[in-house]
Amino acid sequence: MGKYLISNLVKKNIMKIADLYIRVSTDEQADKGYSQRDQEERLMRYCELKGYTVRNIYIEDYSAKTFNRPQWTKLIAGLRKQRNNKYTTLLLFTKWDRFSRNISQAYQTIDLLNTLRVEPQGIEQPLDLSVPENKMMLAFYLAAPEVENDRRALNVFHGMRRAKKEGRWMGTAPLGYTNQIGEDKRKFIAIHEVEGAILRWAFQQIVDNNFNTEQIWKMVRQKAAGYPRFSKNNFWVAIRNPLYCGKIFIPPFKDENGHFVRGQHEALIPEMLFNEAQQVLDGRKRVIKPKIVSMENLPLRGFLKCPQCGRMLTGSASKGKMGNYYYYYHCSGECKVRFKAENTNKVFVEQLSELIPKPGMIEVYILSVVEDFKNQTKKQDSERRQIISQLEQLNTRMQNARIQKVDGLLDDDDFQMLKQDTNAKIEKLEAELGNLSDKHKEINFLLEKGLKKLLGLDLRYVNGTVEEKREIVSSMFPENLVFDGVQHRTPRLNSAVVLIYQKNSELEGIKKGTNPFELDLSQEVTQLRLELRTHRLRVCCSTN
Known part of the structure; x- marks a missing residue:
């Protein structure tokens, strides 16, 4: 019934139909005092004075840089359904900057509206586009908002670039940091207690090179349970970001080359640690330590060699008749050497306890x-x-x-x-x-x-995680261990550990200036090994 009455009124030229378009963006509403209610009141009052019938009201909270806006899309869809209407309808807005801030897209959209028999009009900047000279004013009304936008964007760009050169981080705090506001109302980023500790641990793991980066990410994901910002993409970006060693990158612009500046924020890790991590990630650092993930019951997996064929021993669990699992270190070669993991681990801890230095x-x-x-x-x-x-x-x-x-x-x-x-x-x-x-x-x-951590070395090993146990083994024994079922042997100990026990031996009465490891071995000696038996290391030589 309503549509019939409106149609009859239009046919008699008593009044025109108008769609109202109201747009505001958040920054404009704050800066200039625009409001949706104010625009609606002015448009409704204008239609009342002119005798126009308001058909639809579209209220938009979106930028006018493009026409890819939700309510505008809805408006165009409604107009397309009525494109066979013989009568021109009005599309009213307060000013042309409410319509668009992009001059090229604005002209294309005006042509589209004309094909749909719709006349766009700004009630505070009215134009009769049938007059050719008014197109000059239309160009000004459309160009001015775009120029204003471009100038504002340029000012923001230069302001942010200047702030970066001063060492300030702009935007949302990256992973491991949190946004803060100081007493002087200046914004800054501070280290997040939990996220920062996890990232610091991850960088150290990369440098230690015990695990590949994918394995490190899996461990980080477990540690970061409950912290949704630890996505895989954020993690990969973080371990490459020099921000964490206190630097901010200034990208190139015009004739100015890209460069780094010292940031005002607190560095999460030292610059040296960050650079070493990048060398590992780039493959420039030689891989020495085995990248093996061990189970809790097999901490020595990757460090043991077969006493018969010399291959690396692997480890696995075997299910017994009663449904219990038993763990073994075993050789994958033809020799089929196999040791119970429980006994092997126990002997290692006993021998490790014998390496604890005496007081002093x-x-x-x-x-x-x-x-x-x-x-x-x-x-x-x-x-x-x-x-x-x-x-x-x-x-x-x-x-x-x-x-x-x-x-x-x-x-x-x-x-x-x-x-x-x-x-x-x-x-x-x-x-x-x-x-x-x-x-x-x-x-x-x-x-x-x-x-001083050596004083409780055996307890640190027993109570530590798999990663901590492997760190202890790899730091003390540069070369692999050989287990014969009774004791562990190794060709070489860490030099620092050797020196500590050298001092220990000197204090126990060995003649000053004599090094118990500097032995004059004959050419017939084929193998030198260290047996981890007593408080003093025992050097064993076998000859032909």
Whole structure:
């Protein structure tokens, strides 16, 4: 009935039909005070004064950069259904910037509306498009919003680029960080306690090279249960992002090359650790340690060699008659060597406990290493002084350049080239100085913290996770172990462990200056091995 009345009114030219289009975006509503209710009131009042009948009202909360908007799509779909209508309808909006902020798409859409017998009109910027001269005003009304958008976008771009150059992270905090607001109302990113610890552990695992990256991701996923930001894609992006070592990348723009700046945020890991991780990921670091995932009952899998054929022993579980599982280390060769995992692991722990240093050995070793370290780092101290001197010269150079620029003796182009060259040299020297400082810093504390863990080595091994157990084995025994069913043997121990027990032997009465490992072996010696039996390592030699 309503459609019939509207149709009769149009036929008698008593009134026209109008569709109202109301659009606002969130930033415009905040900046300029636009509101949907205000636009609707003005449009309804205009239709009332003109005697237009309002058919539909479309309210949009979307950007006008494109016409790919939900309500606009709905509007066009409705107009297409009525394209056979012989009478022109009106599409009313307050201003042309409510219609579009893209001049090229705006002209195409106006042509589309004309084919649908729809006349678009801004009630506060009315135009009679049948007059050719009004097309100039239409071009201005359509171009002005786009120019305003482009200028705003350019200002935002330069503002964000300037903030990045100052070392500030822009946008949502990456994985491992959280967005914070300081007392001065400035936004910054801080390390997320849980996410940061997981990522720090992941970087260390990559550098340790015990597992491949896919295996590390699986372990990270287990640790990060309940933290949805730890997706696989976010993880792969994170381990490649220099942000975590305190750097922010400035992409190239026009004549300016891309470069890194020091970020204002706290670094999650040292730069040296990040660089080593990248070498492992790029395949530039030689793989030494076996990348094997072991079960809880088979922690020595990947470290044991067959005593008969020399192949690596693998491990697996066998199901007994009663349904229980029994674990074995076994050889995949023809020799069919097999050892019960429970007994093999038990013997290893017993022999490991025999390697615990006696009281006082750690302190003696630390004093010895620190003294030797000081002698070997004299060259580094000299290099450090040279780098500091070069940095002072470069800073003086920049200071003089600024003075010359202010006095008009140096033009802008030359100053920028000088500044870029000097800053690059300063950054390189600071990185070299940082590496030297890291090696020279708190050597006593680091040694004491690391070596005192040897005092409870057997308990740390028994109570540790599979990863921790494998770290202990790989750090103490550079070469594989051979188990003969009674005891474990290895051709070589970690050099630091050997030195600790060397000091231990000296204190027990061995003549000073005699090294129990420096043996004058004849040419007939074919094999040298170390048996992990007593508190003192026993060297066994077999001859032909």
